[in-house]
Structures are given as C-alpha cells and as structure tokens.
Amino acid sequence: QKEVEQNSGPLSVPEGAIASLNCTYSDRGSQSFFWYRQYSGKSPELIMSIYSNGDKEDGRFTAQLNKASQYVSLLIRDSQPSDSATYLCALRDRADGLTFGKGTHLIIQP
Amino acid sequence: EPEVTQTPSHQVTQMGQEVILRCVPISNHLYFYWYRQILGQKVEFLVSFYNNEISEKSEIFDDQFSVERPDGSNFTLKIRSTKLEDSAMYFCASHSGSDETQYFGPGTRLLVL
Numbered sequence: 291q292k293e294v295e296q297n298s299g300p301l302s303v304p305e306g307a308i309a310s311l312n313c314t315y316s317d318r319g320s321q322s323f324f325w326y327r328q329y330s331g332k333s334p335e336l337i338m339s340i341y342s343n344g345d346k347e348d349g350r351f352t353a354q355l356n357k358a359s360q361y362v363s364l365l366i367r368d369s370q371p372s373d374s375a376t377y378l379c380a381l382r383d384r385a386d387g388l389t390f391g392k393g394t395h396l397i398i399q400p
Numbered sequence: 401e402p403e404v405t406q407t408p409s410h411q412v413t414q415m416g417q418e419v420i421l422r423c424v425p426i427s428n429h430l431y432f433y434w435y436r437q438i439l440g441q442k443v444e445f446l447v448s449f450y451n452n453e454i455s456e457k458s459e460i461f462d463d464q465f466s467v468e469r470p471d472g473s474n475f476t477l478k479i480r481s482t483k484l485e486d487s488a489m490y491f492c493a494s495h496s497g498s499d500e501t502q503y504f505g506p507g508t509r510l511l512v513l
Contacts, residue, residue, distance in 0.1 A: 322500050333491050333504040334443060341500075378443065386456040387433060387445030388502060 292317040294391035296379050302397045309366040311394050313379030316360070323355055325364045326378040328393065334378055338364065369398045402426045404505035406492050412511045413482055421477045421508045423492030432475045433493040433502060434467065436460070443491065449475065482512045 293316040303309040311325075322341050326334035338353040340346045340362065346353045352365040362381075366373055376393040383389075405424045413419050425432050434446040447457045449467055464480045475494075479486055489509050493502040 324501070326504075333507050336501055336503070339499075339501055380443075382500060386431070386448035386450075387458065388435075388443075389445065390443040392442040 292320070292381070292383065292389045294379055294381060294389055296377075296391035296394045298392055299395040300397050301394055302399055303369050305369060305371060305398055305400050307369055309369045309373065309396055309398070311364040311366070311377050311379075311396065313362045313364075313391055314360055315362070315379075315381055315389075317381070317383050317389075318357075318360065319383040320357075320360075320381040322382040323353070323362045324380040324382075324388065325351075325353060325362075326380060326390075327373075328376045328378055330376075334380075334390075337377070366396075371398045371400050374398045404492055404494055404503055406490075406505040406508050408508060409506065410509045410511075412513065415484060415512055416481050419479050419482055419510065421479075421490050421492075421510070423475045423477075423505055424473050425475055425492065425494035426496070426503060427473070428496060429494035429503075430497045431455075431495045431502075432467075432469070434477045435491045435493060435504075436488040437491065437507075438485075438488045446477070479510075482510075484512050486510060487512045 325337040340353040340355045350367045354363045378393045379391040380388040432449040437443045447461045466478045489507045492505040495502045
C-alpha cells in the first residue's frame with residue numbers, strides 16, 4: 291500500500307516569509323514527485339515536478355527530494371496571500387496513476 | 401493555453417441511476433485519467449487509459465465504472481448504478497507522454513441523493 295504523508299495543518303506563515311511544506315512517502319519504487327496547489331472547490335494545479343535527488347527551483351518555489359530518506363519538500367519564498375491554499379504532494383511509481391497525500395493547508399497572513 | 405475541460409460542472413442524480421461524466425483532454429495528449437475526491441479527503445486515482453484501453457485501475461474502479469473514448473476528443477466515465485458514496489468531485493487529467501506532468505480539468509461535482 292503506497293502512502294504519502296503530509297501534515298494537514300493549517301500552517302500559518304506571515305506574508306513575505308518562507309513557507310516550508312513537507313511530505314514523506316512509503317514506496318521506495320516511487321520515481322516521480324509532484325507538488326500541486328488546490329484552492330477550495332477547485333482542481334489541482336501543478337506547481338513543481340521533481341525526479342532526481344537535490345533541489346529544483348522555479349521562481350519563488352523550490353522543491354527538494356531525498357530518495358534515501360523518502361522525503362520531498364516545497365519551499366515558497368516571499369509568501370503572498372494568494373499562496374494560501376492546500377498543497378498536495380503526489381508521487382508516481384512504475385504504475386500510471388498518481389498517489390496523493392491529503393494535503394497541507396497553508397495560510398499566509400497579511 | 402490548452403486546458404482539460406469537463407462537463408457538466410455539477411450533476412445531481414438519484415441513487416441507482418447511471419451517470420456519464422465527460423472530459424475533453426488536451427488535444428495532443430495521449431494518456432488520460434480519472435480521479436475522484438470525496439469532500440474533505442484526498443484525491444484518489446481511479447483509472448488510466450492509453451491507446452484505447454485501460455492501462456491501470458485502482459480497487460475503487462469496480463464493475464460499476466467504465467471508461468470510453470468514443471471519438472477523437474472525448475473521454476468519458478460512466479457510473480452504471482450510482483450509490484450515495486459515489487458523491488464526490490471527479491477530475492479528468494491528461495498528459496502528453498513527453499513529460500509526466502498530468503494536467504487536471506476543473507472537475508465535475510457529483511451528488512447522489
């Protein structure tokens with residue numbers, strides 16, 4: 291049984307600060323990792339994908355992957371109120387469908 | 401920018417009725433998916449579809465579910481005899497095959513009474 295664990299939050303961060311979101315997973319065969327953002331009542335929207343160990347940066351977002359520790363994280367720099375949403379960690383192993391965590395609810399306080 | 405579209409946005413049905421949820425994936429995409437999200441719960445994979453056949457399905461995707469690509473653009477999910485517990489948001493997703501990113505449609509909110 292593949293498991294993706296996230297702290298459900300809410301995680302409250304002041305505007306302009308760094309938000310740090312974490313995710314652990316159980317399946318060592320997992321190959322591809324994704325962070326999606328989901329606003330209430332809306333569909334998941336891709337933020338970042340990461341496939342190899344290390345850091346990957348895209349604008350204000352940095353994804354970090356450590357396969358040995360089975361750990362993925364997302365850093366959001368200069369947090370904005372519009373970043374307030376639920377952040378979903380997802381992974382894909384050799385199979386096709388994505389396995390999602392329950393998500394972390396992030397609140398950016400103005 | 402191309403996007404996945406889904407119809408209807410909302411569907412209310414009586415228990416035991418059949419529903420068909422429709423999706424138009426991004427035009428050059430080859431891999432198609434259905435996911436569901438029960439209110440307050442995580443997004444769950446239902447089925448993937450490639451080359452006109454199911455490539456993977458989860459244990460949720462039992463005999464009451466079916467998928468079809470009836471023409472070159474539509475991808476449908478049929479629930480044969482709906483149950484109360486089928487009430488959820490259903491998302492269609494697609495990806496091109498050149499990368500693994502799955503793009504999600506806006507969803508259909510299904511309510512079974």
